[in-house]
Amino acid sequence: MSTTHKSLNLTLKVWRQKPGAPGRFVTYPARNISTDMSFLEMMDVVNQDLIKKGDDPIAFDHDCREGICGSCSMTINGNPHGPDRETATCQLHMRRFTEGETITVEPFRARSFPVIKDLAVDRAALDRIMAAGGFVSVSTGNAQDANNIPVAKENADLAFDAAACIGCGACVAACKNASAMLFVSAKISQLALLPQGQVERERRARNMIAQMDKEKFGNCTNTGACEAACPKGITMENMARTYREFLKAELSKRH
Amino acid sequence: MAASAGLFTSSIGKKYLMGITGLAWSLFVLMHMAANLLIFVSPKAYNAYSHVLISNPFIYVAEAGLVLLLLIHVYNAIKLTLENRAARGERAFLTTSGAKGVSSASKTMAAQGSLILVFTILHLITFKYGTVYMASYDGVVMRDLHRLVLEVFQSPGYVGWYVVALVALGFHLSHGFQSSFQSLGLNHPRYTPAIKKIGLFYAVIVAAGFIAQPVYVFLVHKQ
Incomplete structure (x- = not known):
């Protein structure tokens, strides 16, 4: 695995949903993402851009960011917690993705997990x-x-x-x-x-x-x-x- | 405090029922497949086997048992499928893949099962309740199933349909056999890898053994 610092430009298709309303996918660019970042840190960068533009940031659950609290809960390209086994979303590094990739981010979907907002579900x-x-x-x-x-x-x-x-x-x-x-x-x-x-x-x-x-x-x-x-x-x-x-x-x- | 879900009505109870009925039918299809191979011995052996089987009065008990087991299996399968689809919620998007993917056989059990059920009914109409020819061996008059089998499998459409349905049965067994053990609470690092291998072997043997008959008749006994 390369230890040299690199940055990626990605496209995110993120599930946006307000309480009580139907949801939809919205596309956002994620630019200059360091390969050393975790997936959640990448989401923070995207949210900072949204906040700067006066948009509503993407809601997602997170807490410890070291794989022990069980808060983070994104389904990344169809896989809960992303592509790697025994890795929580917060432990997933952006170096796992490639330049120009489009990443689909959904909440943990189940009838028993109603969406609170965007990627945050009620567990x-x-x-x-x-x-x-x-x-x-x-x-x-x-x-x-x-x-x-x-x-x-x-x-x-x-x-x-x-x-x-x-x-x-x-x-x-x-x-x-x-x-x-x-x-x-x-x-x-x-x-x-x-x-x-x-x-x-x-x-x-x-x-x-x-x-x-x-x-x-x-x-x-x-x-x-x-x-x-x-x-x-x-x-x-x-x-x-x-x-x-x-x-x-x-x-x-x-x- | 929640009341007990009940032994057979709970989600786990349904697993027991699917596992037990599925395993019982797994044994039946193995026996059926082995008996079919008598076609490679002689018409007499083929017909005599079925004659002995159906002249035993116990056959009615066995048939009733098999039908009952199948009904429980199918009833639970429909219930599980409906409940499970509803439980998914709004999820018409992507599924797990790569290192987190699972076997396609395990994801399509309901579709395979539906195909096998339709096949089983048509199969009974074709053979069990099909044209009755008679044959006589050493003075014993019995049904000539061998002749009916030779007649039916002249049609390429029929042979093709049998192959498709039996491949589906193979897939169904490849997940179902080993899955039954898990459902019955039998999972142990020492034995489970072997059970999974045996399940795959079992599925291939049963499907290949069944497919051998129509293909053999079609290719060798062309009339």
Whole structure:
């Protein structure tokens, strides 16, 4: 990879949408974009130009800009978070693009992710799934000694991998069915694998799946688009684990 | 707190149903394909096999079971397709590609399935409920399916349609077989790569085995 500084001139086709109105693509030039910039920094440059001209800047979600908050959420040329695997939009460098390229930028599209404005979508449906069971109960009182509860090394590793999910919703946006299964499975797996998650284990599986269905996310058909789009490398193995959790919980429920 | 989604009505329950019914039919098509290969043995072997099969009273139970499994599969497939299209929202634009692309077989299961369903119905009309010829071997009178097969596959249009439909079946199995294991919660880094390879192999074998019959009849038994 070249380390020399270069700049690009690009054309952006950006989805613009106001609340309650239909959206459309608007074309903007992106000039003198440093190849060292991230995709979000490029968007900042374009927005500065818009502001200077007195236009409405493009709304998009962003926060940490280092791939751990799950805020950024653009679909770039059809791929959530752009062309590279395990890379969030904020970690995507402009050197990935070529001079003169036209880049299509859309929001994370799904019925359950209504557009707030332009590229910003409302992902509160994922929060409601978490509220339905993505937690553990901890008694108040003195803090326990660290490492007081033994955890098998393998389970700790698997739970840690599942916990890498930043809840960005790229899995939903990539899925042709807009299924949230990968997100939900990462959360269920993370807690099911740890001793702290055992108390609510069964009802967590049932309640989170019920809430997921209630939010009208689509049904998973195992295309694997979610796994490919995930910026954190969450695997479909978590989904299979979740199906086992759900089956066990459904078969063992007493009421 | 949300109420339980129910075992078979939840989105996961539908996966179980699709997986179980799909796997059962995968086994059936393998058996059917293997039996078809008897055409390469002799007309007698071909006819005797089907005679033994249909003279067993258990065949009605098996047929009813297969129809029931297919109905569950098709009903759920229609439901899934409608729900999933609605869940996409306003998304008539680009799809994932490159390093984030997925197999076209996995994206077109509904289209393949619709084609296979139409094919299956026409196929039953042509053969199971088609012209009845009789043959006699060693004093046993039985249906001469071999003759009907030879007759039907003289038409290039018929052979072409069979090849197209069976290629679609191959695609359907190439995603469906391995996907069933995932849906039933069977995914493990030690076994899943092998299951995926077996699924692809299975799809190719079944499709090629089925296609062999009409092509063989058309090319070799030209009347």
